[in-house]
Amino acid sequence: MSEKVTASILIIGNEILSGRTQDVNISHIAKTLGDWGIVVEHCRVIPDVEQIIIDTVNEVRSKYDYVFTTGGIGPTHDDITAECVAKAFSVVLEQNEEIASRIKKRPAPDDVMQSRLRMARVPVGSKLIDNPTGGPQGFSLENVFVMAGIPSVMQAMLSSLDGTLKTGKVVRSHSVRLYLGESQVAEALSQLQDQNPLIDIGSYPFFKDDKYGTVIVIRGTETADLKDLALKIVSIGQAAGTEPEDMGLTT
Amino acid sequence: MSEKVTASILIIGNEILSGRTQDVNISHIAKTLGDWGIVVEHCRVIPDVEQIIIDTVNEVRSKYDYVFTTGGIGPTHDDITAECVAKAFSVVLEQNEEIASRIKKRPAPDDVMQSRLRMARVPVGSKLIDNPTGGPQGFSLENVFVMAGIPSVMQAMLSSLDGTLKTGKVVRSHSVRLYLGESQVAEALSQLQDQNPLIDIGSYPFFKDDKYGTVIVIRGTETADLKDLALKIVSIGQAAGTEPEDMGLTT
Numbered sequence: 001m002s003e004k005v006t007a008s009i010l011i012i013g014n015e016i017l018s019g020r021t022q023d024v025n026i027s028h029i030a031k032t033l034g035d036w037g038i039v040v041e042h043c044r045v046i047p048d049v050e051q052i053i054i055d056t057v058n059e060v061r062s063k064y065d066y067v068f069t070t071g072g073i074g075p076t077h078d079d080i081t082a083e084c085v086a087k088a089f090s091v092v093l094e095q096n097e098e099i100a101s102r103i104k105k106r107p108a109p110d111d112v113m114q115s116r117l118r119m120a121r122v123p124v125g126s127k128l129i130d131n132p133t134g135g136p137q138g139f140s141l142e143n144v145f146v147m148a149g150i151p152s153v154m155q156a157m158l159s160s161l162d163g164t165l166k167t168g169k170v171v172r173s174h175s176v177r178l179y180l181g182e183s184q185v186a187e188a189l190s191q192l193q194d195q196n197p198l199i200d201i202g203s204y205p206f207f208k209d210d211k212y213g214t215v216i217v218i219r220g221t222e223t224a225d226l227k228d229l230a231l232k233i234v235s236i237g238q239a240a241g242t243e244p245e246d247m248g249l250t251t
Numbered sequence: 252m253s254e255k256v257t258a259s260i261l262i263i264g265n266e267i268l269s270g271r272t273q274d275v276n277i278s279h280i281a282k283t284l285g286d287w288g289i290v291v292e293h294c295r296v297i298p299d300v301e302q303i304i305i306d307t308v309n310e311v312r313s314k315y316d317y318v319f320t321t322g323g324i325g326p327t328h329d330d331i332t333a334e335c336v337a338k339a340f341s342v343v344l345e346q347n348e349e350i351a352s353r354i355k356k357r358p359a360p361d362d363v364m365q366s367r368l369r370m371a372r373v374p375v376g377s378k379l380i381d382n383p384t385g386g387p388q389g390f391s392l393e394n395v396f397v398m399a400g401i402p403s404v405m406q407a408m409l410s411s412l413d414g415t416l417k418t419g420k421v422v423r424s425h426s427v428r429l430y431l432g433e434s435q436v437a438e439a440l441s442q443l444q445d446q447n448p449l450i451d452i453g454s455y456p457f458f459k460d461d462k463y464g465t466v467i468v469i470r471g472t473e474t475a476d477l478k479d480l481a482l483k484i485v486s487i488g489q490a491a492g493t494e495p496e497d498m499g500l501t502t
Binding site: 014015016017018019020021022023024026027028029030031032034040041042043044045046047048074075076077078108111112113114115116118150171173181182183184185186187189190193200201202203204205217219250 | 297436437
């Protein structure tokens with residue numbers, strides 16, 4: 001069995017912590033990495049504060065196989081992610097000529113160009129992360145991947161990493177919709193969980209089309225095992241006189 | 252000047268880390284606490300794993316004035332937040348009769364009731380957090396507030412805490428919309444930030460109605476100072492031949 005590959009996500013930005021901006025990057029990164037066979041085990045949202053970014057990067061890069069950051073790589077004074085990552089690794093920033101030449105393609109007055117070229121500074125030893133939107137690239141240093149905060153740009157950067165990372169078995173989800181309250185299936189689910197330690201059984205109440213119910217999401221690397229377990233969950237719903245929906249493999 | 256009061260948010264749940272569920276609790280809690288005068292400085296998303304929950308609760312409760320958790324307080328086997336918080340404080344769980352009597356109002360077969368009564372278990376020494384939706388209450392123990400994960404229930408619980416918490420000065424936001432790229436104002440903003448260390452100046456690019464631009468969000472406790480600074484930012488936009496929009500106080 002291939003080893004599990006883990007990741008941590010760092011969302012860097014005061015605008016998320018103040019509630020001004022609704023984060024959508026966590027779920028996109030988590031889903032994408034999950035599809036590739038990388039399990040996101042940890043996320044943090046931290047402010048644009050140098051020492052906090054440095055300490056957090058150093059803490060998580062030693063704990064997880066990969067670290068993905070979003071935010072703080074624009075041209076303004078509050079964009080400090082690149083210099084913080086450099087400090088975390090005890091290296092200096094240098095201008096990357098590949099990013100610089102992309103930035104210089106769009107002409108600008110000297111002072112504006114100077115600000116834009118902030119985005120070309122990467123820690124010594126970095127590799128570039130392509131930016132298919134045409135803007136400045138992101139970068140990676142060892143196991144830390146530094147991406148933009150704007151969702152469309154982050155998504156483009158992340159997609160360019162497909163096939164380049166170490167991955168484990170993909171954890172698949174198989175869901176069953178039960179028209180029963182969580183409490184009505186709690187005992188049976190608990191027994192199933194005890195009997196199936198390699199599968200993670202989650203229970204999520206819902207209210208839809210005027211009906212209450214519970215979606216059971218079972219997660220594991222072996223789809224045949226998931227299918228077997230889903231049938232048992234369907235039986236639980238049928239035994240209670242309801243008509244469960246086996247939703248099959250889901251995201 | 253009143254002292255700053257800080258908070259940390261813990262989102263507990265595999266469904267957020269897998270990307271299955273889009274979190275909306277962080278921004279709601281952050282905005283609500285911000286309006287009360289409590290600054291959210293840190294958020295984490297962690298899995299339904301006992302030791303991780305215990306260690307994280309203990310780490311953040313010593314660092315921030317308040318900790319707010321969401322998720323993991325339902326009736327099923329994967330709802331382990333209450334017992335983890337109890338273990339973090341080295342106390343045991345006990346059945347709270349006020350929650351139990353609310354749960355018992357809705358009749359159910361014995362085994363179902365047994366599962367539902369899991370939601371009445373709180374760590375010894377807890378206070379209840381009211382649940383205006385009518386469901387089981389949440390609880391707090393010292394500075395840790397344990398709430399439901401379902402957004403509507405969490406929001407109801409949080410609203411019941413209004414007026415009960417220690418608060419500092421409210422950090423207000425004042426925004427100016429500039430029809431200029433970030434790089435075009437980067438240098439001027441950097442100087443303004445140096446001149447105004449008590450105000451946090453953030454710069455957020457946007458694309459709306461076919462126009463590119465940058466929203467400058469300035470945050471601080473003194474609205475008069477924010478207004479003065481906003482006027483300076485408007486001048487920067489005007490000097491560049493554009494018509495900035497002073498959006499006034501914003502969330």
